[in-house]
Amino acid sequence: MPHPVAWVPAEQVRHASTAAKSKGSDYPTGTEVKTLCGLNVIAVNSDVAWLWPTCANCCTAAREKTNSAR
Numbered sequence: 001m002p003h004p005v006a007w008v009p010a011e012q013v014r015h016a017s018t019a020a021k022s023k024g025s026d027y028p029t030g031t032e033v034k035t036l037c038g039l040n041v042i043a044v045n046s047d048v049a050w051l052w053p054t055c056a057n058c059c060t061a062a063r064e065k066t067n068s069a070r
């Protein structure tokens with residue numbers, strides 16, 4: 001499992017990323033994360049953030065990575 005995909009809420013959208021995490025299963029608020037759609041965003045780790053809409057580009061990229069890992 002070389003590149004597990006994780007979700008990273010930032011700027012009102014939930015992006016996906018394969019960036020390494022410093023600890024735990026989430027990116028702490030304030031962490032700069034490179035997303036699968038090519039952005040550098042600052043993660044927001046809050047209850048509300050997880051309700052934001054999913055980034056379509058990240059969703060597609062995450063699906064491709066998951067499928068190719070099988």
Ligand SMILES: [Zn+2]
Nearest residue numbers: 015037055058
């Ligand atoms: Zn994205």
